[in-house]
Amino acid sequence: MTPTSTPAVTDFPDVAEIPKVVRPYGDQTGDGMVQVSFTLPLPHDKRAEGAALQLAGKMGIEPALLVHAKPIGDGFTFFVVYGSVKHLVEPGLVEVVEREFPLLSGKEINTAIKRHLRRKLVVVGACIGTDAHTVGIDAILNIKGFAGEKGLEYHREIKVVNLGAQVLVPDLVERARAEKADAVLVSQVVTQRDAHIHNTTAMSAAFREAFPAGKVPLLVVGGPRFEEGSAATLGVDRIFGRGTTPGEVASYLVHALVPQGAATSHSKGA
Known part of the structure; x- marks a missing residue:
């Protein structure tokens, strides 16, 4: 039951057509804007909101804007943070598992x-x-x-x-x-x-x-x-x-x- 070996079949564009580096896109090209959500084991108050912004800063989101905060139970708060990151990503280095078999009717x-x-x-x-x-x-x-x-x-x-x-x-x-x-x-x-x-x-x-x-x-x-x-x-x-x-x-x-x-x-x- 060993899979047979056939040429790789892919639906992905040629690597040569992909930009070498990209940044997240929010309001305009290359602004690095991202939105993340997470939960902290803290009751919802100003201290919890400050902790959320502190976490966002350590994640490289700067400046970070807290756009949503809601208690989701005793001692827990859910946050949504929006802001800019400086990181660049290289799509050409991403390893993709390509389909190695044809799609049959x-x-x-x-x-x-x-x-x-x-x-x-x-x-x-x-x-x-x-x-x-x-x-x-x-x-x-x-x-x-x-x-x-x-x-x-x-x-x-x-x-x-x-x-x-x-x-x-x-x-x-x-x-x-x-x-x-x-x-x-x-x-x-x-x-x-x-x-x-x-x-x-x-x-x-x-x-x-x-x-x-x-x-x-x-x-x-x-x-x-x-x-x-x-x-x-x-x-x-x-x-x-x-x-x-x-x-x-x-x-x-x-x-x-x-x-x-x-x-x-x-x-x-x-």
């Missing part, structure tokens, strides 16, 4: 699976731990889909088993084994105290303990707070961030699970 996805796997591709999905936010996993798996694209259930050559929310890792492993899953898709939205990180690493460890080497299903994780370049660190095969569409996930599954060269090289929007 629904017909191409079904044809590749039927012709070369000669069976349905089995996907088991869930939200694990205490995470009850199923909007993301449902958008990818359910037939109604997301952003105008049908979900994985729409593809006749993909069998989808959606376990829903708050699934225990041992139960996910057992169901994946019972279904002979080719891929396991996990969605994580709750991020307090890095719950998404701990849940993902625990899930990865459980699968690698339960399955023989080389027989572990493809492990795919998605959520708005994951760093897309951290898949290896978390022990999974792929991470998808916010805005991912069902077509991207389906195309990746074909890329990773169908023998190299089996899927058509034609792409849309690549």
